[in-house]
Amino acid sequence: MITLTHDEVAALTGKVKKSAQCLELAKLGVPYKSRSDGTPVVLRVSLEVAFGHAPTNQGSSSPRLRLPETRGVLVREGRAVATPRR
Numbered sequence: 001m002i003t004l005t006h007d008e009v010a011a012l013t014g015k016v017k018k019s020a021q022c023l024e025l026a027k028l029g030v031p032y033k034s035r036s037d038g039t040p041v042v043l044r045v046s047l048e049v050a051f052g053h054a055p056t057n058q059g060s061s062s063p064r065l066r067l068p069e070t071r072g073v074l075v076r077e078g079r080a081v082a083t084p085r086r
Helices: 006-013 018-028 044-050
Strands: 073-076 079-082
Touching (some): 006 018
């Protein structure tokens, strides 16, 4: 689930009352939004970031282009022409 459940928020804050949960979340530095009934909504990723356990991206920063070796050969009108070596 993308958000913490009511039980998870209660376990995290140690509080049962909605207003007390909001105060405790603010003290912990966990960003949250309040629903119209006053219950706090905490995104799971926000909690991970607040506690320094956000997953890191292990992939490369950008794709790399690999070109095959041509070995100095050009194709001109359907036939191979050797290029001079340097």
